[in-house]
Amino acid sequence: MDTTRNEALGAWMKEHGYSSNTLAEAVNRALEQLTGRTGGLDGSSVRDWKAGRVRWPKSATRRALEDVTGLPATALGFVPRGRTPSTPAAPQEDPDMKRRTLVGGIAVAVTAAAAAPGAAAPRRIGMSDVNRLQQRFAEIIASDHRHGGQLGIEQRAAELADEALNLQNAGSASQRVRSNLYACAAGFRSSAMWAAIDGRRYADAKAHMREAQALAEMSGDQAIKFRIWSHAGAMYRHMGRPADAFAANDVARNLHITRRDPMFASLGLARQAAIHGAAQDRTGARRALDQAQEAIQRANPDDYRPVWLLAFYDQAELHSLALSAHIALGDHPTAEYHAHRCLATLRPHMRRSHAITTTRLAHAQLAQGDLETATATAMQVPADAAMQHARVSRMLQEFGSALRATAPRSSIVQTWTAHTRDDWRATA
Known part of the structure; x- marks a missing residue:
């Protein structure tokens, strides 16, 4: 049995400060979220991965590991059964190479560097x-x-x-x-x-x-075209230009990749719903969300998809976009529901998304008059995100302004002011 060491996994663990034991614990927690049962991994399990004694973990374990790291198993150096690890041999025109992207690690x-002038033969x-x-x-x-x-x-x-x-x-x-x-x-x-x-x-x-x-x-490349135009739609939505957002997102949604893969169709529809929310179109938002949900349920989880899509789009992100739509529409109870569902299923590596969702949840709670709960929620946002992430920082500033306008002389406002003054500035 080939037991070539998994250098890619070892490099990822070193970069992110994981020991064998702590990675096993993180994967066990992710397994419990996925299956409802606590995983049975320990440090020796991870050491077997690193040593190459286990080259392709079981499917649930792989998914949990991908949830923790935010990367496909192949990007972490694991090799599917029946395949051999990549070697530094001369490049070959392998028709299946596109399905083996990211193999060999992340480091x-x-x-x-361009070929030197006057070289005897150009590099291939x-x-x-x-x-x-x-x-x-x-x-x-x-x-x-x-x-x-x-x-x-x-x-x-x-x-x-x-x-x-x-x-x-x-x-x-x-x-x-x-x-x-x-x-x-x-x-x-x-x-x-x-x-x-x-x-x-x-x-x-x-x-x-x-x-x-x-x-x-x-x-x-259809997938990267979709990503760019979908990002453009999100950009114009954040800029308060829903007409341009619709136009850009429609370019993404009309690419044939959305007809071939329901996962792309679902993402396009979910972002369309968020734009409908910004445009105050309640019916359009709900219709797009229903269609996005139907499409994600049709998607085959085993189909090949690019790493950028695998890393973030799932049921949690659909709830996040639904949250955005309903916040914009002023439907705060429904927004709160989607915020809780998003946070319950959000993968551990999605730290930025966790901060944004928590902040939006605080806004939804405040708009319903639950000042104490809203303030406690907002205080859960990590200080580094509150100080360093532009979107989170602005939303929390808006939260503080709304809180002071609602209850200007309350002890809750004093608690929030002290939190922003002491806890946030300590990380500055």
Whole structure:
């Protein structure tokens, strides 16, 4: 039996500060959320993974591990049964390579240096180079779900987009490889765009969007086109421009990938519902949410999907978008219901989403007159998110203003003021 060490898992654990025992505990908790039964893993189970003695854990364990890390099992170095691990052999035009993206771990550096002038023979660029870029894309996705909206994430994603484009000039490559390089560059630009949207840097987001759209057209990749136009719809919704949001989201929803895969259709419809909410269209929002729910239930969980979709879109995110729609519509009891459902099913790595959902829940509770519960909820938002995440920070400032307007002289306002003064500033 091949027991090649799983270096990718070890690298992820080292980066995120997990020991074998603490990772086992985290996966056990995720298993309990998934199955209703506590997992039986311990430190020796994780050590077996790292040593390569277990190359493909059981399906429930894999899903729980993916929930904890925010990455597909293959990105963590696990190899499906019947396959052999990737090796650094010469690039081959393997027709199944697209289904094995991210294999080999998340800590491999991208080699994007152009060939030196006057070199005897140009370098051959292959799918192994594409895979290394996709590994870095997984890192960007994971960072976004941990921190969200940070300028550093935006800048790093933009740099990696440039590295992907540099590879186009670094040597010879097949058309298939070149199309994949453009798709990688478009993916990085779309992540830079989303970080700028999340950080409310809309002028920068639009600049990233224009470049991402051009790159996506050159790649011909339907999934990344969907991501870019769907992000554009979200951007215009946050900017208070629902007509533009509808137009952009419709481009995403009309791509043929939404007819082929109900998961893409569901995401497009859920975001459409949030736009209907911003436009004060109650009927449209409810219809789109019903359709999004029906589509996600039809989706085959075993179908291949890109890492960015796997990392965030599920039932919890659908509840999050429903929460956004109903908050905008002023239907605060329904918004509170979706907030609780979202928080109950949100995967552990979705820290940014947890902070946003908790803040929206506090707003829904305050709007219903439950000042004490709303304030207690708002105080659960981690101080780093409250201080460093632009969307969360603004929503909490709005919460404080609404609280003071509702009960200007109450002890609850004093409690909130002390919390923001002492707890938040301690992390500044």
